[in-house]
Amino acid sequence: MFGLIDCNSFYCSCQKAFDPRLKHRPVVVLSNNDGCAIARTKEAKDLGIKMGDAWHLIRNMRKLEHVAWFSSNYPLYADMSRRVYEVLLDYVPRVEAYSIDEMFLDLSGFHEDLSVVCEQIRTAVDQITKIPTCVGWGPTKSIAKLANYIAKDRPELEGLCDLSASNVREKYYRNLPVSEVWGIGRRLAPRLHDAGIRTIQNFVDADEAFIRKIMSVTGVRLQAELRGENCLPLSEAPSQRKGMVCSRSFGSMVTDYTSMREAICTFTSRAAEKLRAEDLECGHLTVFIQTSPHRRQDEWYAPQVSLSFPPTNNTFSLVKHATRLLHAIWKDGFRYIKAGVGLNELAPSNRQHSLFVQEDEQKSRASDVMDVINRKFGQGTLNLLGAGIQKKWAPRQNMRSPRYTTDINEIMVATTF
Amino acid sequence: MTTSYAGDRTTGFASPASDVIEGPIDLSEVLSLSKPNRYPVRVSGTSFSSRCVMNGDVLIADTAGVPASGQLVIASASGQIILAELRNDHGRWLLISGNGSSQPLYVDPARDVEIWGTVTALVRTEV
Structure with missing residues (x-):
């Protein structure tokens, strides 16, 4: 159950x-x-x-x-x-x-x-x-x-619903639209409707071959699950990441290269930190920058560019790659609203996979030290100078409440009665 | 050479303590701060100085704690978070001021007077 x-x-x-x-x-x-x-x-x-x-x-x-x-x-x-x-x-x-x-x-x-x-x-x-x-x-x-x-x-129902009995399930299945089923979104529902499948009961009763045709094996599994046949076990550990993206919309438009480089540098450092926390390395990095698609008065420019390299999780190496990529796509004269860095080809880290590439031992130790300091004193305590200090581009967060449970300077205050 | 103390690997005489190194005391563990029911709360005000709770102290509130008469509690009352003493009044909980400066208040969720957590520990970082 x-x-x-x-x-x-x-x-x-x-x-x-x-x-x-x-x-x-x-x-x-x-x-x-x-x-x-x-x-x-x-x-x-x-x-x-x-x-x-x-x-x-x-x-x-x-x-x-x-x-x-x-x-x-x-x-x-x-x-x-x-x-x-x-x-x-x-x-x-x-x-x-x-x-x-x-x-x-x-x-x-x-x-x-x-x-x-x-x-x-x-x-x-x-x-x-x-x-x-x-x-x-x-x-x-x-x-x-x-x-x-x-x-x-x-x-x-006061917050509780018991669907362990099949006769109770049937009652709901007959009355609820198929779009309420887990995994059947707005995209699939119209196609099912066209085939006369409107309620969950219709879906459970539908011809397996037909469901397989439009939803592949996932749909067939879903039918079985709704009949009460257990196909999806509980998974306590998340599956290994295939990639990670760190991107933000800016608090105000970015028009100069220095601010953009700071932003890219910050995103890359943060992503590298996440890689190391999960003991991963990456061998492929993408940088993208975008102008606002909603501002018709401005010209639209949204390039992205990628690079492959020997796997690493070193902040300094990744920032170097990212800055080079940014340099290649940067154009003056645009008003950028968003940028990001994507890391791909993730694999468990193993610092000796290539005889020919000697990762700078000092740099990877420096990355580790940064992690220790940032974990101890809070995210962003120690940064590369290239990530900027003032961060004019930082997202607006004007109404953020205190971090009541994670920062001793922001805990809840009780007034003595 | 390393910069951290390796007490079990001295360079001259072997350390007689090498098997019993225990590391520093972790106060977060002593206060069970990683438990889901423990929250640090900052005190503002002086009306509980009679119970040695000073302005600026950090209290550890336990939201799974069992309330008892005489205990300090964190409570919410008319939109405020307060520190009060709990008193049992013929089966009803009463919030009492530390120095008599406020009238006692009955705990009554229907009137937005609720116990948020019980106070289990006090931390003072400046003495």
Whole structure:
């Protein structure tokens, strides 16, 4: 038996956990650079704020004057996610962190009523992390995912939905649209509709060969999962990364080479740090820069360029490659809004794979030392000078709340009563 | 040559302590700071100096703690996070001021007066 626990409006709930003034207010968290809404409490949804709404277009609307807006505070969200995960491990033997706010639970081996167990889990998460959740469960992960959706969608279920019985499942399958199934998105649903597949029941009953034709083996597996045949085991460790991208939209347009080089240098350093933290190396690097596609008055320029090289995870070598690539595509006279660095051809690190390339031992030790210092004193304590000090291009984050749980200078303050 | 102390590999006489090196004390572990239910909270104000809690102190709040009469708690009341003493009043929890400067408040989630966590430890970095 699998469960899926999902944190309600996770980023907003993290903000509310440390700020009781927000209890009855609509709360919205904005994307990097304060661009658009990425998390909304129910009160904010009721005001008509949609995912992806551009903040600068709606911020001054009269009906939204009581909304509490926040810049995203990922250090806080990551730490709260960790706390949720650890609370869950006190109750179930295995947990799969599926995303920052959704975790699969191994509910096999419980003799108690699972409604009681899941309610206990919800209460514990709520008390310990102050994050409200919904839990759904069933014999497969796909069913648990659907159960969770139902628990969230129907307030009368009070946050719990049990789809372990096939007759209960059938009732929902007949009434729910096929687009609510995990993995059937907006792209696939119309094609299924054309074939007369509208409800989940239609999908489960559909001809296997037909499903295979339009969704390949994934679709067939999904059919089996929805029938209660377990095809997707719980995976506790994430699969190895194939690539990583570090990119940002800028707080203000970048027009000079120096600022752009700083940005590229910063992204590359951060990506290299992540490589080393996961004991990986990369052999391929891409640099891209972009002007805004929304500003018709400006000319559009969005080049990208890549380079292969002997695998490394050394900040100094990677920054050298990235700067060379940037130099090759840079053109004066454009207003750049975004840039990024992508690392590919990742493999476990092994510092002696080539007889002919001698990596500078001093440089790789310097990278390691940077990691130690940055881990100890906070990200960005020690940087290459090329990454810039003032960072004029840094993303806007004007409404970021304190990092309540990860920085001793920003912890919650209690006034003595 | 290395720059870190290698007490188990002295260059002259073998160290008699080489088998029992224990490393420095980790206060984060002593305070269980990595547990999901432990949160550091900064004190602002002086009304609990009678219980030796000073302005600027760091308290460790435990959100899984079991409340008990006489205990210090972190609570939320009318939109504020406060430090108060908990008192049992005929089966109801009451929040008490440290120096009598505020009227006692009943814990009542319906009126937005709630216990956030219990205080389990105090850290003072400047004495």
